[in-house]
Amino acid sequence: MTTIRxxxxxxAAEHAAxxxxxxxxxxTSRSAAPDLYAALTAAYTAHRGRRDLLxxxxxxxxxxxxxxxxxxxxxxxxxxxxxxxxxxxxxxxxTSGVRRRWAIxxxxxxxxxxxxxRGAPEMLPGADEYTDR
Amino acid sequence: xxxxxxxxxxxxTTRRTAVGVALAGLAALSACDASRDEPSAASxxxxxxxxxxxxxxxxxDEMTTLLGLAASIEATYPRLGPSVRPWxxxxxxxxxxxxxxxxxxxxxRRRFAGPDAALRELRQREQRFQARLVDASVSAQSGPxxxxxxxxxxxxxxxxxxxxNATQLAAG
Numbered sequence: 001m002t003t004i005r006x007x008x009x010x011x012a013a014e015h016a017a018x019x020x021x022x023x024x025x026x027x028t029s030r031s032a033a034p035d036l037y038a039a040l041t042a043a044y045t046a047h048r049g050r051r052d053l054l055x056x057x058x059x060x061x062x063x064x065x066x067x068x069x070x071x072x073x074x075x076x077x078x079x080x081x082x083x084x085x086x087x088x089x090x091x092x093x094x095t096s097g098v099r100r101r102w103a104i105x106x107x108x109x110x111x112x113x114x115x116x117x118r119g120a121p122e123m124l125p126g127a128d129e130y131t132d133r
Numbered sequence: 134x135x136x137x138x139x140x141x142x143x144x145x146t147t148r149r150t151a152v153g154v155a156l157a158g159l160a161a162l163s164a165c166d167a168s169r170d171e172p173s174a175a176s177x178x179x180x181x182x183x184x185x186x187x188x189x190x191x192x193x194d195e196m197t198t199l200l201g202l203a204a205s206i207e208a209t210y211p212r213l214g215p216s217v218r219p220w221x222x223x224x225x226x227x228x229x230x231x232x233x234x235x236x237x238x239x240x241x242r243r244r245f246a247g248p249d250a251a252l253r254e255l256r257q258r259e260q261r262f263q264a265r266l267v268d269a270s271v272s273a274q275s276g277p278x279x280x281x282x283x284x285x286x287x288x289x290x291x292x293x294x295x296x297x298n299a300t301q302l303a304a305g
Contacts, residue, residue, distance in 0.1 A: 092276075104267050107286075
């Protein structure tokens with residue numbers, strides 16, 4: 001996989017995450033569920049920041065950043081973070097230097113963030129082939 | 134219940150051999166990726182060249198040391214078992230992924246300043262090791278190895294989060 005392609009698939013995952021966390025945040029009561037609301041808002045902000053950075057990075061490399069879909073299915077079980085982790089891990093394998101470090105940080109951030117919604121740590125977040133789920 | 138790793142199928146007899154076999158396994162994993170349409174800056178593991186062997190060997194040593202610390206804490210303060218055991222399981226799983234299936238040294242009681250201090254020491258060393266895994270991932274020559282090390286760093290990062298903080302997701 002090329003670096004550009006890995007960046008594009010990571011961006012696609014971030015687009016989906018921004019959408020899903022946005023929808024969930026909009027459906028969550030800030031007063032009735034403040035912790036959940038805060039977690040969703042933080043996730044939304046983090047993914048939006050990464051989406052924007054990836055968009056700029058891909059454009060700087062001379063490619064057209066993949067666009068967001070008009071809408072995404074909001075999963076019954078929040079596995080949006082899992083997709084982000086998978087793609088960030090793939091990006092790690094297909095980059096080097098500063099970009100790889102950025103991907104590792106994105107993976108770590110997503111791994112910690114999913115705990116707010118799921119609660120169960122994994123042995124190797126983002127590397128499905130090594131784990132039973 | 135934490136997920137369990139699929140250990141690589143290894144017939145390694147020494148750590149050095151195990152690391153080589155693990156790297157070969159990662160290379161095979163990379164080769165199986167049909168979508169890889171050109172070599173990246175970090176792709177391609179050659180077990181014969183073994184450019185990451187020292188890196189992996191060093192990480193295995195550090196994991197084994199952490200395992201020993203966790204075992205000592207548990208041996209000294211058995212009631213801390215529930216807090217310490219997940220760290221042992223994590224590092225044992227990671228060692229298996231790296232191809233190190235050597236038997237850990239037996240746990241010995243050790244003098245700590247107290248149970249809180251013992252847990253604090255473990256946590257501080259795990260934090261340092263998590264940063265070490267990040268750096269190791271950045272410096273790995275092999276893309277697939279870098280990916281696995283990054284995922285290990287994420288696994289440690291998750292364990293460093295105090296448990297029981299999950300919020301109830303009630304969408305809709």
